[in-house]
Amino acid sequence: xxxxxEKFYECEVKRRRxxxxxxxxxxxxxxxxxxxxxxxxxxxxxxxxxxxVKLFKRRSEDGPATxxxxxxxxxxxxxxxxxxxxxxxxxRLPRPSATPVR
Numbered sequence: 001x002x003x004x005x006e007k008f009y010e011c012e013v014k015r016r017r018x019x020x021x022x023x024x025x026x027x028x029x030x031x032x033x034x035x036x037x038x039x040x041x042x043x044x045x046x047x048x049x050x051x052x053v054k055l056f057k058r059r060s061e062d063g064p065a066t067x068x069x070x071x072x073x074x075x076x077x078x079x080x081x082x083x084x085x086x087x088x089x090x091x092r093l094p095r096p097s098a099t100p101v102r
Contacts, residue, residue: 006076006083007067009033011053014043033066043101044068049082051075051097074098 012028013036019025053068076082080094
């Protein structure tokens with residue numbers, strides 16, 4: 001039996017911009033994964049809960065598309081977009097990640 005996995009095709013990526021007072025400030029921007037990789041972005045997080053995610057790149061033409069998944073099962077259990085949250089039948093409420101990526 002195949003294991004069901006969650007797949008997200010958009011996430012937040014960490015970007016930097018110039019501040020009016022000088023220097024740089026970081027901010028999070030929502031992007032499709034493929035665009036983020038083309039732009040050489042390196043820091044990703046879930047756009048719903050802010051939790052850590054891991055990147056899976058497409059390895060062959062007939063393989064799964066490039067996507068991300070939650071690193072922690074607890075993030076998936078309480079993220080409104082997480083596979084375990086969507087399957088839960090106990091009436092749980094979504095919440096931000098307990099260990100958000102800053």
